Amino acid sequence: MNASISAIEQLLLELPDLDWITDESRVTRLSQDFSWFSPVLTRQLKDKRADVVVRPRTEEEIRAVVGACARRNVPITIRGSGTGNYGQTTPLAGGVVLDMTGYNAFLWVKPGVARAQAGIRLGELEKQTKPSGQEMRCLPSTYRSATLGGLFGGGFGGVGSINYGPLGAPGNVLGIRAMTIEADPQMIELRGPEAMRMHHLWGTNGLVLELEVALAPAHPWLETLVTFDKFEDALHFADKLANAPGIVKREIAFFGAPIADHLAQLAAHLRKGCHTVLSLVAESCEPAMLQLAEAHGGTVSYRKTAAEVQKSNRTLMEFTWNHTTLHALKVDPTLTYLQSGFVPGRHVEQIIEMEQLLGGEVMMHIEFLRNVAGLMTCSGLQLVRFSTEERLAEIIDIHLAHGVHINNPHVNIVEDGKAGGALPPEVIEMKKRFDPMGLLNPGKLRDWPVKGAPAAA
Amino acid sequence: MNASISAIEQLLLELPDLDWITDESRVTRLSQDFSWFSPVLTRQLKDKRADVVVRPRTEEEIRAVVGACARRNVPITIRGSGTGNYGQTTPLAGGVVLDMTGYNAFLWVKPGVARAQAGIRLGELEKQTKPSGQEMRCLPSTYRSATLGGLFGGGFGGVGSINYGPLGAPGNVLGIRAMTIEADPQMIELRGPEAMRMHHLWGTNGLVLELEVALAPAHPWLETLVTFDKFEDALHFADKLANAPGIVKREIAFFGAPIADHLAQLAAHLRKGCHTVLSLVAESCEPAMLQLAEAHGGTVSYRKTAAEVQKSNRTLMEFTWNHTTLHALKVDPTLTYLQSGFVPGRHVEQIIEMEQLLGGEVMMHIEFLRNVAGLMTCSGLQLVRFSTEERLAEIIDIHLAHGVHINNPHVNIVEDGKAGGALPPEVIEMKKRFDPMGLLNPGKLRDWPVKGAPAAA
Structure with a gap:
């Protein structure tokens, strides 16, 4: 399934001044991302790697390598730093990984x-x-x-x-x-x-x-953790804070117990078993935020001003979104996760419902955001105690049955993930216009499957 | 009902260095605001005026005049520039108008x-x-x-x-x-x-x-008027623009026809009979805004960059909120207005419903805003073709019957306006703490009515 070795060798010969990486362990590393979060993807992708990685530094170098690949029918998989979670940049058909970080x-x-x-x-x-x-x-x-x-x-x-x-x-x-x-x-x-x-x-x-x-x-952001005894109090505080029009914020995350117990680097600030709301609010809004926290029975257990954050070079932002997942999996590698979307306006009640149904097996990590229509809602990045792929599929089905949308992070086909089905014609048109030979990341779009090994040029 | 003349004379004698205004026409003017927008308030307030106006320049001067008034039981009505609409600063019991502009x-x-x-x-x-x-x-x-x-x-x-x-x-x-x-x-x-x-x-x-x-x-704000043939297209554009999370904005107003015909200073930019959306969006968001306008069949008929606005010292902000009312009443003094609040999420359908019911008699001026809970909604500052006070009351009742909240701008009692009923105990407590003698703006709070003329000290 890999590109013909001779085609790859020809690339290196034709463009000797480019920064090629051929060392096997580096090529393997540069063929991977954070898809190890998913036991499903780990299994599916474990043997997938590029034949070679190239790290161009100029548009001319990019153009040269792309042209050379196209002439030889060599697949190209574009990569940044590999912080994706779905094996986006893991080549399914070998070829060249085009590392854009240079x-x-x-x-x-x-x-x-x-x-x-x-x-x-x-x-x-x-x-x-x-x-x-x-x-x-x-x-x-x-x-x-x-x-x-x-x-x-x-x-x-x-x-x-x-x-x-x-x-x-x-x-x-x-x-x-x-x-x-x-x-x-x-x-x-x-x-x-x-x-x-x-x-x-x-x-x-x-x-x-x-x-x-x-x-x-940019505002001077105050970073805080507010802890609560009760799941619902913490969630309501987070939701009110998210919506409060007079409180300027950059980030609000909710960690239902026992997620906080998995954040080892914050352990000194998080009482075991607490429910936690992590937030970045503008410093000028601290009094209004504290007022709201107090009204919901919250206790500020961590507080850093923007100046303190800058000086320490340590920010709570690195405990949010999929960093929460990362920190938790470091502590307990048997965990995996979900990505879910709640219905705006019903998000709080849906979260409580899912917690009642699946609490213990699914741990509630919630990120607040506006959806594309501008409505405040939540994205769930729940941690899941993984048992089997079948049970994971069941858990997904339970969410769907309760009207919770799932962006399945355990798939590596574009259409099966966030895209949620067939791609719109204008996207397909773009594919045909920009990649007429179907060389980009083969196997990730349903209608452009991995073909046999390309002919050597 | 006026404060004893001798008490007023004593004030002037006691504090000769303060900036007192006694000229009758100036005192009359400084006892008024924009309550002439309302034929009801115009009738109710036409004879109300202060005995004297004082314009202190320091906290010491304010303290001196307040103390002197308190010792003589002289009512005090605090005033800024008199741009309110409900006769807030028109004294119902004479006394001193405390003009804070100094x-x-x-x-x-x-x-x-x-x-x-x-x-x-x-x-x-x-x-x-x-x-x-x-x-x-x-x-x-x-x-x-x-x-x-x-x-x-x-x-x-x-x-x-x-x-x-x-x-x-x-x-x-x-x-x-x-x-x-x-x-x-x-x-x-x-x-x-x-x-x-x-x-x-x-x-x-x-x-x-x-x-x-x-x-x-502060963003560099682009000021535009986008015009439409259809009421609903304009309204949907305004609503989508208001909600669009990636389009940063400061102001969105919707003027259903024929409101734009009353904005004489903008006549060159507003085709007769058009429906208009006025907006201030961040200049960087112009392409996204134009895309949305085009999708709704809108035409940009006025466009000023932040630099142009600054240079001309002319801004569309002065055609929004109650300035719309002001411009329209200048053209047609028989008009008056309403202040209404729509139900978040149902606001578009409610506006269309009210337009169908009352269009022609009530002209739709809508301002988009977040409510105190953070939900996007609208405030209506509808222009009304005034016939009688009874019909105005009927129009208000029709709104209420359709679930549209009315902040009646034709009243001059705090509880009858936006407050919407009895004041909460903590507000009453504040009144007792800060105005134990009931001298502030008598007659505007239901439980502190205008008393007889104060005794001369």
Whole structure:
């Protein structure tokens, strides 16, 4: 199933000045991501690896390697830092992994917008926008290593989505520069909705070179953990805080017990068995937040000002979204997780219902966010005590039966995940336009399965 | 009913260095506000005026005049710039109008918060916060003349409430410094919820000296008018724009036809009979906004960048909220207006229903905002073709019968307006604590009616 070795050898001979990685253990590592969160994907992907990795530094280098691959029919899998969870960047058909982390220049910032090359790390991007008082609208918890292109190609949103919704909400991404995969690759600027046709397609329908993203005003964020004795008190506090229009926030996460017990690095601040709300609110809003916490019987057990966070270089953001999952799996490797979406307005009652049904086996980790229509709701990143794949499927079915949407993180086909079914025609059209030979990440789109080994050129 | 002339004369003799205004026409003007919007209030308030106006410049001067009034039992009505609409600052029992516009120092600004004396004009306050990239969270359309204390005492919210909800939402006002009305007035700092017990009480339960308010990050705002042929298309566009999480905005107003025909200063931009959506969105969000406008069949008929707005010193903000009412009444003095609140989530359907029921007689002016719970909804400031007070009452009843809340702007008793009934005990407690003699704005609280003329001291 791997690309012909001779084709790969020819690539290296044709482009000797590129930064090729052939060392087997490095190639293996650069063929993986965080899909080990899922026992299902771990089983499915364990033998999948690239034949070679290349790390271009300029558009010319990218163009050269893409053209050379196209001429030889060699599959290309685009990769950022590999912080995805679904094996997005694990090649199913060997070939070249195109590691974009070397193509990482910050291009410019102006009020409300910044532009950078796809391989820039999000932490670095924010360093560049902060002097103008601006930050990312949506930042994954993996921002230190995750790339901008990776967020666009394989991510969803994260910290900040409580204000701006998912990255895919109109206005969050203004445009991209993308390359076609063909013998003579073309570079094309796509704006607005057209750009979004490559979003969360796992690099299957175009190669994103640059991104222009909308920014948020940066506030001095106060980071707190508020703990509660009762599940419902904590959840109601989190929901009220999320909705309170006068309390400016960047992040609210709810950890039902016993999730907090799995956050070893925060153990000193989290009483065993407590229910916890993690939040980033603007420092000026602290009194209003405390008032609300007190009204719900909460106790502030951790509090860092923006200055303290900056000085310590330690932030609660790295305990949210899939970092919660990561911390918990480090403590208990038998755990896995779910990704779920609750119905706006019914989200609190649905969470309580699911806790009553599955508490103990499914631990409630909830992230608050606005959906694409702007309604406040929750995304669940529940931790699951894994027993069998059958039971995991049952748990998913129980959620669906109660009207809780599941973005199954245990699949590695685009259509089976967040996309939730067949892709819209304009996305397919983009695939045909930017990848006419079907070389990008074969096997991840249902209609472009892995073919036999490509012929040697 | 007026305070004893001799008591007033004694005040002037006791405090000769204060800035007293005794000229009859000026006193009359300074006893009025925009209650002429309402034919009902015009009738009720036409003879009401102060005996004298005083315009103190320091806390010591305020303290001196308050103490002197208290010792002589002279009623005090506190006034900002008189941009209220309910006769809030029209004294029903004569006495002294305490004009706070001379007490107007800007005190300080830091990230997210500013503090100023109550008499500062809101436009001036924003001038002071803008260099740090910050602006008011809620700004009435009257911001050029309206004072901070007036907004707190008699206002509701305005431009910006689409993000931060009404001024009363926790977090928007951090604290106030208030004075008691007694022979030896005390100055007391009130924080958070305690401060809010003086909000929208029309200066009946305390004299606010200073306010500390939360600020919003200032964006470069693009000002546009988008026009539509169809009422529903315009309304749906406005609603989608209001909710879109990736489109940052400061203001969205909807003017059903024929309201736009009454905005004489914008006539060049508004085709007769069009339905119009006025908005301020961040410049970086223009493409996403245009995309949405196009999808709803809208045409951009007016577009000014933030730089153009600043240069021209002309802003669409002065065509929103009760400025719309003002512009329309200038063109057609037979009009009056309503203030209504729609049910979040049902607001669009309710507006369409009311338009079908009352269109022609009631013209739909809608302002989008978040309610205090953070849900997106609308406030209606409908223009009404006034016939009789009975018909106006009928129109109000029709709204109520269809589940549309009415904040009756044709009343001048606190409990009959936005407060919507009996005041909570903590507000009454504040009245007793800060105005034990019942001298503040007598007749505006139901349980503190206008008494007979005070005894001369």
